[in-house]
Amino acid sequence: DIDVDFEHQRREEVIQYIYAKYGRERAALAATVIRYKPKSAIRDCGKALGLELAQVERLAKTLAWWDRRQNLPKRMREAGFDPESPTILRLLALVDALLGFPRHLSQHVGGFVIARGLLSRLVPIENAAMMDRSVIQWDKDDLDALGLMKVDVLALGMLSAIRRALELISAEKGASFAMSDVPPEDPAVYAMIQQADTVGVFQIESRAQMSMLPRLKPHCFYDLVMQVAIIRPGPIQGDMIHPFLRRRNGQEPVTYPHPKLKPILERTLGVPLFQEQGMRMAMEAAGFSAGEADRLRRAMGHKRSRERMAELYPPLVEGMVRNGIPREDADKLFHMLEGFADYGFPESHAASFALLAYASAYVKCHEPAIFCAAILNVQPMGFYSTEVLVNDARRHDVVVKPIVVNESEWWSFVDSDGALRLGFHLVRGMGEVQRSRLERTLTHGDREFSDLVDFARRTELERDALENLAAAGAFVRWFPTRREAMWALRGLDEREARGELGRAMEIVDEPEPALPALSAVEQTTLDIHATGVSDVQPIAHVRSFLDAQNVLAASRLPAMPQNLVCKIGGLVITRQRPGTAKGFVFLTIEDETGLVNVIVRPDVYERYRRTIRGSQCLIVEGVLQKEQGCIDVIMKRCWSLDAHGTTEKVRARNFH
Numbered sequence: 001d002i003d004v005d006f007e008h009q010r011r012e013e014v015i016q017y018i019y020a021k022y023g024r025e026r027a028a029l030a031a032t033v034i035r036y037k038p039k040s041a042i043r044d045c046g047k048a049l050g051l052e053l054a055q056v057e058r059l060a061k062t063l064a065w066w067d068r069r070q071n072l073p074k075r076m077r078e079a080g081f082d083p084e085s086p087t088i089l090r091l092l093a094l095v096d097a098l099l100g101f102p103r104h105l106s107q108h109v110g111g112f113v114i115a116r117g118l119l120s121r122l123v124p125i126e127n128a129a130m131m132d133r134s135v136i137q138w139d140k141d142d143l144d145a146l147g148l149m150k151v152d153v154l155a156l157g158m159l160s161a162i163r164r165a166l167e168l169i170s171a172e173k174g175a176s177f178a179m180s181d182v183p184p185e186d187p188a189v190y191a192m193i194q195q196a197d198t199v200g201v202f203q204i205e206s207r208a209q210m211s212m213l214p215r216l217k218p219h220c221f222y223d224l225v226m227q228v229a230i231i232r233p234g235p236i237q238g239d240m241i242h243p244f245l246r247r248r249n250g251q252e253p254v255t256y257p258h259p260k261l262k263p264i265l266e267r268t269l270g271v272p273l274f275q276e277q278g279m280r281m282a283m284e285a286a287g288f289s290a291g292e293a294d295r296l297r298r299a300m301g302h303k304r305s306r307e308r309m310a311e312l313y314p315p316l317v318e319g320m321v322r323n324g325i326p327r328e329d330a331d332k333l334f335h336m337l338e339g340f341a342d343y344g345f346p347e348s349h350a351a352s353f354a355l356l357a358y359a360s361a362y363v364k365c366h367e368p369a370i371f372c373a374a375i376l377n378v379q380p381m382g383f384y385s386t387e388v389l390v391n392d393a394r395r396h397d398v399v400v401k402p403i404v405v406n407e408s409e410w411w412s413f414v415d416s417d418g419a420l421r422l423g424f425h426l427v428r429g430m431g432e433v434q435r436s437r438l439e440r441t442l443t444h445g446d447r448e449f450s451d452l453v454d455f456a457r458r459t460e461l462e463r464d465a466l467e468n469l470a471a472a473g474a475f476v477r478w479f480p481t482r483r484e485a486m487w488a489l490r491g492l493d494e495r496e497a498r499g500e501l502g503r504a505m506e507i508v509d510e511p512e513p514a515l516p517a518l519s520a521v522e523q524t525t526l527d528i529h530a531t532g533v534s535d536v537q538p539i540a541h542v543r544s545f546l547d548a549q550n551v552l553a554a555s556r557l558p559a560m561p562q563n564l565v566c567k568i569g570g571l572v573i574t575r576q577r578p579g580t581a582k583g584f585v586f587l588t589i590e591d592e593t594g595l596v597n598v599i600v601r602p603d604v605y606e607r608y609r610r611t612i613r614g615s616q617c618l619i620v621e622g623v624l625q626k627e628q629g630c631i632d633v634i635m636k637r638c639w640s641l642d643a644h645g646t647t648e649k650v651r652a653r654n655f656h
Helices: 006-021 038-048 053-061 071-078 086-098 140-146 157-173 188-192 207-216 220-232 233-237 239-249 257-269 275-285 290-301 304-323 327-339 347-366 368-376 386-395 432-443 452-458 464-473 482-490 518-532 538-548 556-557 604-606 610-613
Strands: 002-007 027-035 100-112 125-127 134-139 151-156 492-496 503-506 565-577 583-592 593-600 617-627 628-640 653-655
Touching: 002 006, 002 157, 002 347, 006 100, 006 157, 027 140, 027 207, 038 086, 038 257, 053 628, 071 239, 086 482, 100 134, 125 503, 125 593, 125 617, 134 140, 134 492, 140 239, 151 157, 151 432, 151 492, 157 347, 157 368, 188 207, 188 257, 188 347, 188 617, 207 220, 207 239, 207 628, 220 239, 220 347, 257 275, 275 304, 304 327, 347 368, 368 386, 432 452, 452 482, 464 482, 464 518, 482 492, 518 538, 538 565, 538 583, 556 565, 556 583, 556 593, 556 628, 565 593, 565 610, 565 628, 583 617, 593 617, 604 610, 610 628
Parallel strands: 002 151, 027 134, 565 653, 593 628
Antiparallel strands: 027 100, 100 151, 125 134, 492 503, 565 583, 565 617, 583 593, 617 628
């Protein structure tokens, strides 16, 4: 099983190269079986029982991925349904029967099987629904059982972002600037990382990573390798994180379960972080052969890894005891190894990810405008939305210029004065067809448009795209206000085409209207509706209300005392509930001054579940927690915040 990451924007190019090189009779994508989960089971069963689509959606939206079968009646009641009614009882019975059952066969994310001869002699294949693709009819795990080689052609958004950033830096410098030109071990980069100033940086931008960075304080590349690896289910479930931090901070001596393990665990302070260490520990401490260690590796990576690890418990522990390790320590060692059953992270994988993390952090540190432009051009990816990334750039003193016809290009770029100029790609309604029309016009012929009619005629954009451009203020060169631009669009008389232009447009003569000016709130609402990016962060419009309620801005929290009971408020930009978090939910709240991490205990989440899941903006009351530079608010209660409709089109990135 070989994994290769490619730029996600060029992944289809790689896939078609493989088909062209080996032929569709010798290469095909693996399949994966999609199974019923609560939401999909509710949707399909609800439709089958004749419930209205609105009812089905209301039911489905009340569920989270972690909701168990016993929670379903309670969730039904929360959605306004009687769980004892005959229809709902039948629905619950059908959903219960369907959970975990195969729903449909789908394409693997990129797993290719390539054969020397005809692939159809080994496995059944079929044409995929997507054009120019062939799919094996078996699940990827069946291929593993048969020992067929699989190459995973994976897509990595950060590779696309780094490539675009390097191109922009090269253009700025007037000379080629490649990954190999990024200076290693830059102190300024590590200083930024230690402060958890890593919004948008590869791998170390999540809430969990940000809370770890001020504690671990990476100051060299191998520290970054360990940082990438430590926030994983394996180290977390193996109870390895806190001992590692205590030892790193000098609060606990570095010890080893057995002298033989010192060469294996010395670099990671006696705590196993990597899959390779787990295999070597089994060989040194338990006397495993290379073949038995490989069996351990395969057990760690198997989807039923817990059962496979349980089978290896007796030989592992008995082997350790024979080598002089007390049984109590042997059980602890096995518990560490068992953690890798959830996610064994190889050191080589962590090193390659750390390289990308460092490169992206370097660009963010030294070229924040270029970093923001590059990452905007590869959205959606990562933890944060376009609005959050742009707001973070502004907090790093980047001047952000809006989308303007005759100034902007399709992609965002950095102007000669160092400012970030937003691109047409951010405008809603600009799909592939609209993009091709606009890029064709910008690439061929005169890029200067004389007026709205000239722009509409030559680009041939659909009316929705034109209206969103007007709402975004892109026609400011010809119309002082957005309302005037949108009114002018209403006057475009569209007629059937003649000649090469495809259609002709002209403005019908009419008196000039007296249009009221947009309020600040209306302008922010239009910005977010049209592009997802606003000149003013929405919470700024309600700051006076928040101040009257004693709600602190994010920028004030570092100066506040530990354990202060306080209130914070803002836009919910991420929701997380990791499988290793024992029911805890983590929110990221953004106001006009910065980000706040909020920790929600399971009982508090259950009490405020509908508010947390359904509100775009929240006021949170809780206890301020400060530890080694990491600031969190432990929620006690919360309620919705009215942002005057400015956030209606904002969608949080939820990692449930």
